[in-house]
Amino acid sequence: xxxxxxxxxxxxxxxxxxxxxxxxxxxxxxxxxxxxxxxxxxxxxxxxxxxxxxxxxxxxxxxxxxxxxxxxxxxxxxxxxxxxxxxxxxxxxxxxxxxxxxxxxxxxxxxxxxxxxxxxxxxxxxxxxxxxxxxxxxxxxxxxxxxxxxxxxxxxxxxxxxxxxxxxxxxxxxxxxxxxxxxxxxxxxxxxxxxxxxxxxxxxxxxxxxxxxxxxxxx
Numbered sequence: 462x463x464x465x466x467x468x469x470x471x472x473x474x475x476x477x478x479x480x481x482x483x484x485x486x487x488x489x490x491x492x493x494x495x496x497x498x499x500x501x502x503x504x505x506x507x508x509x510x511x512x513x514x515x516x517x518x519x520x521x522x523x524x525x526x527x528x529x530x531x532x533x534x535x536x537x538x539x540x541x542x543x544x545x546x547x548x549x550x551x552x553x554x555x556x557x558x559x560x561x562x563x564x565x566x567x568x569x570x571x572x573x574x575x576x577x578x579x580x581x582x583x584x585x586x587x588x589x590x591x592x593x594x595x596x597x598x599x600x601x602x603x604x605x606x607x608x609x610x611x612x613x614x615x616x617x618x619x620x621x622x623x624x625x626x627x628x629x630x631x632x633x634x635x636x637x638x639x640x641x642x643x644x645x646x647x648x649x650x651x652x653x654x655x656x657x658x659x660x661x662x663x664x665x666x667x668x669x670x671x672x673x674x675x676x677x678x679x680x
Contacts, residue, residue, distance in 0.1 A: 466618065467566045470568065476550065483544065491537065567591050
């Protein structure tokens with residue numbers, strides 16, 4: 462009997478088109494509301510994300526009066542929640558559904574402010590059935606997603622880790638010799654496999670449809 466596959470998914474920039482789809486319109490709206498240049502708002506947003514992102518840090522950097530923070534955050538969160546379902550990368554939900562139907566265990570591994578990451582993920586009702594509560598890992602920036610990946614390394618299972626950051630590549634390789642191979646994946650993502658006997662190497666792919674076929678055929 463085939464052992465269960467484990468697929469660990471990053472969230473931002475891998476499942477969710479965070480930068481362009483989610484935050485782009487939000488920053489446009491915010492720049493308009495506070496009558497500042499979009500470039501200035503962008504620069505402050507980058508600085509806010511160098512820390513553990515929260516709206517309060519962002520508002521402070523923008524110099525917004527504290528008395529306005531509560532109402533402004535509520536308005537921006539309502540806008541984010543409304544647009545969130547349209548910000549999934551095209552086809553990625555179909556890939557997740559396909560793997561669920563094949564019996565794969567799917568694990569979410571995302572770094573950032575845990576409360577904010579939970580709020581974003583919880584706003585996407587379409588994803589909820591495919592990630593068990595114990596398989597949702599919200600890692601603070603002071604922690605390491607590599608810890609979660611290493612916990613799931615098991616030679617009885619095939620492990621696939623899909624992420625957009627090469628940082629985890631080097632961290633994982635420094636932590637364990639059981640990671641077999643790592644190559645670029647869509648969208649600018651990385652995949653990790655634990656040791657396997659058949660010498661399989663991941664190919665580079667450019668779309669969710671290619672990933673869907675790859676995961677469907679590689680059994």
